[in-house]
Amino acid sequence: MPARRYHLWLGCLAGPFLVVLAVTGVLLAVDALRAHATQPAAAPAGLSVADLAAGLARHGTLERLAVTPMGTIVAQFATPRRRATIDPADLSLRPVAEAGDTIRTVTEIHRTLMTGDPGRLILALATFAGLLLAATGLARIWRGERGGGALRRLHRSLGLTFALPFVVSAATGLGLAAAAMFPVDGVRPAFPSAFAEGDRLPVGAVAALAAVAVGDLEELVLPRADDADDGYFLATADRFAWIDPVSGRVAAASERPVMHRLTAAILRLHAGRSMTALAIIFGLAAAAVALLGLTGLAAGGIAIRRRRPVVSGAAAKADTIILVGSQGGTTWGFAERLAARLTEAGHRVDLAAMNSLASDYPTAERLIVLTATHGVGEPPGSADRFLARLPQAILPPAFAVLGFGDREAKAFCGFAEAVDAALLATGAKPMLPLARIHRRSEPDYAAWVERLLAALGHAREAVAPTDRPVPAPLVRGSLTRRVVSGKAMGSRWSVTLWAPEHRDLSDLVAGLAARIAAIETSMSRFRDDSEVSAFDRAPCDAWQSVSRDLAEVLAVGLDIGRRSGGAFDVGLAAEVAARGFGAGWSGSGVARDRIVPAHETIELDLGARRIRKRAAVSLDLAGIAKGWAVDELSRLVAEAGFPSHLVALDGELRAGAVQPDGRPWAIGLEAPAIGRRAVIGHIDLIERSVATSGNNRRCDANGGHTIDPATGRSVAAAPASVSVLGSTCIVADAWATALMVRGRDGLAAARAAGVEALFVAREPLAMPPTARAARWLGAQLSNHRRCRDAQP
Template identity: 35%
Template sequence: MFRWIHFLLGLPPAAVLIVTAVSGATLSLVPAADRATVPTISRGTSVATLAEAVAARHRAVTKIVHRPTGAVAATYVDGDVSGVEIVDPATGESLGPFHVSEATRIVTNLHRAFLAGDAGRIAAAVAALVMFVLAVTGLQMLARRQGGRWALLRPVRGTPAQRWHAELGRLAALGLILSSLTGLWMSADTFDLLPAREAAVASTVASGGTPAPVGSLEALRSVDVADLDALTFPDPTDRADVYTLRTLKGEWSIDPATGRILSFVSATNLDHVGRTVVMLHTGRGAWAIGLVLGLSAGCVPVFAITGAATWWKRRSARAQIPDNLPARSADTVILVGSEGNTTWSFAATLHAALTRAGHKVHTAAMNALSPVHGHADRLLILTATAGDGAAPAAARHFMARLAAVGASPQVAVLGFGDRTFPQFCRFAQDVSDALDRKGWPRLMPLTCIDRQSAQAFAQWGRDLADALGHGREFVLEHAAPAPKTATLELVSREDYGVASGAPIAILRFVPARDLEIGELPPFEAGDLVGILPPSTTMARFYSLASSSGDRVLEVCVRLRQGGVCSTFLHTLPVGGRVRAFIRTNPHFRPAMGKAPLILIGAGTGIGPLAGFVRSNRARRPIHLYWGGRSPNSGYLYEHELAKHLAERRLTTLRTAFSRQPGGGYVQDHIAADAALVRELICQGGHVLVCGRRDMAEAVKRVLDGVVQPLGLDVATLSSRGLYVEDVY
């Protein structure tokens, strides 16, 4: 729902919102410019003294106003000449005429009313309301996408347009909300929609005596210029007229002959709120706030461009399903739950493979579930999870619709997610549980795929082929849209573990064309490089052990039995070339700051961890726990880690070699160092784990016990962003 609201209120009226925002951002510069040119008002000068000095220079003064810009302006009449001048608040001397540039008038009118009078003011109010809804729904969507409100500040993943939209959005959202709400208040005040204020006493009449010199009036002598809002002078031709003095406290009527206070109306809470609202919205009297709100407004054109780009990409990314038969004639129904349309491409691959195998297939969104789907022989559900375990956009109504389906086809659920999020494939699990409660027979158990792994999807396809009685000709070869690749040349390699039968290679590449990293986008240790073996379109991803500043692209690769890409890389000679591309992985990076890091890995998982240590130029405390097989042939980065220890880029190093007598595993050292680990966690320590899934699970179990005395567990640390992992 939030997405549709955000889209409908964002893209169609984008031009109107851009005009409102850009004109507001332009006006936000005016208070800052005024602040640099008007004199500062210091306490010590009374209103009476100021008024006397101004009145001495003119035949008649009608008003002295402390303007929101900070300037003090006097309106005067000298015979047939009238005007407004800026005066020195300390001496009353003229500092020159007051005027507002025509450009500022036009931009102000454009911002407040689109140059269209009352109709334009109504349109401006509607634009403010739309901006408020967009900011709120944008934050809600980002929270869901990031995995909950507590994860709003985590690095944003996605396409460049998505990242720009989200990163700027969370920076500007509060400013846009404040601007929108204050703009709505001012619009309501313009159209008299706010509660009526207490009116000043209009019938106050002066004594009619000869006016005394303004500088002698005690009521004005007791008020400092710094507290002045406005002083209105009496009409010199009307002996019954009075001085009207307005300050933050309220409004006084003063007899010009006696100086006696005739009436006083105290400022209401509504007056104070209105004054604050105007200050916040315009920046008048608070130029720094004005600049912040102006910067927020200046982001709106970027939001429009990146939002449109994201919408178009999502729209074009939804896979077309050829040979999609009607549901009533299908023996197999594929239902898709997708947030960003990527799951649809996997469904299209599955649909095509089943059709080739002779099945009659119908594919639809999970929201389209109806009783007719239940009459198929089997129901295959492919679903992502949105944010903190929620249903994706295409599956929001699935659970409600499920109750109306009475038949019981065979079912299989395939979840898509990211293991770095605490609620990995949570919605797929919820769907699986709901189907179990209905008693529908299982074609296959629930399977979850991490980060759209084509390899894992292919394995699920082989399991599906076995369940359906198909041979090995049933293959799910899912090819994501081909990324732009760079050709890399292998410039050095280090081989380990050959003697122990577990070969691992550290490979270092540079772009082949000119031996400069410039062909690739910037990358950091912990990001991923996708490498495409010859004659394939299916990339294999490896965690990077280097960053762009290292001038090489470095990975650790274990030779896997039957692994196409690992075999290719292990046989690649120096000078050999590969096609590769970068996929950012901002979630798996050390948190900013000086808090200690606890790095835990095994095998090739040391790659990004070694990269984190290498880039630790600030010498923040880093404690590395790493496990390998043998110190003789499998000690990766041995010499470099020793150097980092000497340079204090690495604080402590604990190694565990499982094939060495008494060596144990990395989790054993975590348990042995429980007191140290607890102390580091108390200091805000950030835990990063990289390596095989079984190792990570063992570390979790031990770490749960280690932090239990602190009233914590790994799930809590993860929810706070203090425990992250990159496992395979």
């Protein structure tokens, strides 16, 4: 079940009880602040129980001393009969601040709902559910959920701001509930059979009391004057004791459980009475919990209401079907406006949620999908069953998909990409390439609507596309498939594009070559003047300004290093060279005995474009730089006016828009072995990238090519190859390397990270024992698996 469903159900079940706890908690926090304002100062460090009792003798016959968990000293006198709070600074008496009926009632509600242990158990379960709510809520934020209107933004802001104090308050509350239902006070010692004979010592001369600091005292009961066989009863944080009033020594004692002392500390922390600041923080956190409940319920109610379509027609008679995937209701607004525009243009429109996909649309000519993305590539609430139902549906022959999302999210319009790919797989033809709207951009939406109307024969005026400023697709008859190429990073780049036959591409080629040269200047280890070589020479802890290229590449590399658990590492130049793969480099440093991951060694200030290292490390960007170069070349080609193109650089590819005839770019997947050119499958790309990592070239004596950061040695037990698909080639490039490093665990790692990947496994053929250095040559295809959970 997705995190958002857990969050919803937990909120519905535990919400009312959490609101009760929150409101009563606010009232108790206010009372704690009042108590702080009137409470005497803490007892001096050197004040003993004997000195305290002796000093109070001037006020009357002392009967009992007690120290509350909040540190207040309360004395009870036999004559004159009274109770008083003690100021330990001068041993003066103050009236006892008794809790009023209201506070006692609020306290009982907060602890037990005024029903005893059953209510305490209910509130404990609700508190535990609150901790799960905090965990699922933070998980949704961490996974990239954004947007959703003012209520949802307020809900997330409150949750982030007060998550820590809430967790502390909830955890300590659970501890107190457990201690109340399963007491941990300990067992008092039996009353001594006899005390020493003689006159009683003055209380100030009792040695056992003089050895106890007031700060450790919980209770002292003095012997009754009219009972010669009575003694002192002492309770401290760690023991009970009976004290002989004649000798002044301990007559009987028993240790108290460690959990008792822990419970006392938890009570002081939970109640916020040990520090004024804690009372304020916990009071604000309690108020935030109440607001979180109200905003969560309100936002959920709005979302449910908005999931109902406003515009609807008869699907059996419609020529245009609009399906909507929405989480908070915003996408419905765009869909309703689109339905109105198409109706004005003379179309018969049916508008429905994506989960309402029908089994057949007998008169429909086209399907239009407008969908948001929830979390990291997950479907929104009104579309979470769409992909499962799609294979059984008979769809219209043409479609268009418009995605809504946030470019800063981890998977920008990831679900829209999945829907677009699924519709392509059914054989339907795209009317327009997949388009993406950033943060409900009205200009981008208007531009897409105009292009859709133009595709339907209702063109008004030329409008720039959503993602890139390129012209509308041209008719294939006026275009020719062209290929340009050049040198790059010890290999060659190529760009396949559709352009007029006589179009001069020399300026484009020059621009692409210049961009490659700039990237090599930044990241090449073959150049002594490159930025990575300069970083090798830079002292530790010294900031070094870098180019946008290097800053952006390191940002992705360090992030995937963390997300992959260190399987991808940009700091392995010395280890790579030590395995014989660094021939011709200008330098590489010394291989380390213990490899510290780059994401723990290198600090990046992306905004200021500067980096520094905390320990010696040498950069090797071979596993990510080519992906970045492919993305940059694709961007330049699109900006030059060629939306339909395919960029390739040594196994890394990125496709632009569909080809003029509506076909995607088909990429062949070859068997990764020397001497074999067999194609074992195809990948269709539209506005997506694919990067492949394999062990079929430049292997060392261990039979591998990819270096494992954990060992500094090549990975011999890796798959034959891993191909990763993603919205950007740089991310796909890095994950392909990381999954190769994970070896047999790569498939599980891809699923856990939400990476879409193709694995080709291998089994070595039988070879002579002396052929260890070349045993990889005997690799054969044994399995071909596809993991398609989400895009990276």
